[in-house]
Amino acid sequence: MESKVSEGGLNVTLTIRLLMHGKEVGSIIGKKGETVKKMREESGARINISEGNCPERIVTITGPTDAIFKAFAMIAYKFEEDIINSMSNSPATSKPPVTLRLVVPASQCGSLIGKGGSKIKEIRESTGAQVQVAGDMLPNSTERAVTISGTPDAIIQCVKQICVVMLESPPKGATIPYRPKPASTPVIFAGGQVRADPLAASTANLSLLLQHPPLPAYTIQGQYAIPHPDVWMPAHRPALMSSPFPMIL
Template sequence: MSDKEEMALDGSLNVTLTLRLLMHGKEVGSIIGKKGETVKKMREESGARINISEGSSPERIVTITGPTESIFRAFSMIADKFEEDIAAAMTNSNVTSKPPVTLRLVFPGSQCGSLIGKGGSKIKEIRETTGAQVQVAGDMLPDSTERAVTISGTPQAITQCVRHICSVMLESPPKGATIPYRPKAIPAGAHAVLAPQHSAQAFAFPGQYAFAHQDLTKLHQLAMQHIPLPSLGQSNPTFPGLEASAPTSSQELAIPNDLIGCIIGRQGSKINEIRQVSGAHIKIASATDGSSMRQVTITGSPASISVAQYLISARLSSVQTSLGVL
């Protein structure tokens, strides 16, 4: 790194950078606060410009622009706010292990090689020096040249991680034009896509059904953080639409043999969890000679099938995340 860049990261030079975050609606609401008071305070105290994309998409882009030190302060405040949210959520649950704060950056694909480093050396150095978990998605986000970079850890570890990321951005500017990722709104009356962006590419489900987004976010966070899913039962009011009286249909998925174990879990614990939460009947076919895939049949109401599909997808995603192969 040059002396100029070193000085920039120390805050001695007024070098302006822009970082983009991908957030779910609930996370955005937490950042905005009542009548916009939280984001206003963050802007004033950090000195960074914090803009939140408009639209009806379940995902929003939060853009943070300013001198490097302002960016670090803004990230520190956002991470602290999410830490508070996690602590508040834990007071109303029986979960004993505290999940980490997780932020998703949207990063130009042309800079991801520099972030990963030769043979993964740079990303390993960042993980070891900050204590944060850093994962770079293998695929570009839809209709863009950007990738998701997921950071998990304590607020302090996340802020240190952002310092390293800013260093990479200064050292290795993007090559060519960057096509930014723009989350798509769900048209009125259309079916919602339930799988997370970085879910396993080996399967797809054509017939998605709309389901309350805040509920899906909650389920996805539980699955990604390896927290046991709640016992919900068919009539639980938190997850409407799982009534046993709804018309029954079935859906088939093909899942790679080497990932089927993470869906079943030890002595069937995971598949039973998914059955209990979704209310769907799930049957996993025996392995077929010469086939690398296993057939999974989900039967139940449309909403039950959607929840089961979503939980299977999130479970696969969490396993891939832990392996570093999003």
């Protein structure tokens, strides 16, 4: 990918991935999707939000660099607006910084940090933003989280510099993208025992459970407890085969 730096920014198309909590995603989407629609129209960037009932979501921003920087500016200023609104009902006097988390291939993080941390130090000093690169990769991926904190203007300048580094040092090898896992549904057995994943029992416990199955379980859905498939029953039981509930394998 060729990159040229000009006064207006880089004249290339690229994709940036952000990791956001549910509340942050709700702020970006807005009522009936009005906020994200406005961001798409005014920035010219494509903004996609990953599906799923997950505590974390991936927000993917794609387009020419100028469009991406506009989208980042709108997101950063929206988060600052949320912080100001939350402070009106809080005794806190100092305004916390806006924080965004980028998801970056681990193979590019060395270039972002630089020899002896020189590059990341330069980015911090020239933009005024705080930048932290996670030491560990995100679960089941070859990507790391890069956390940027500061004023919206500092964040925008920081993202511009990070984009330059990423374009100059493309990822090496295949990248396994991070995909947030859905929140696990707790399973409650008769007697009040809670097990987030009934299949996580040890082999010894599983053998014991097969000999002495527990009473029917219930899973919480909203405000209701509904019968859960009895996964501990031996497979040859006819009742299991005719159960209206799906088996958990």
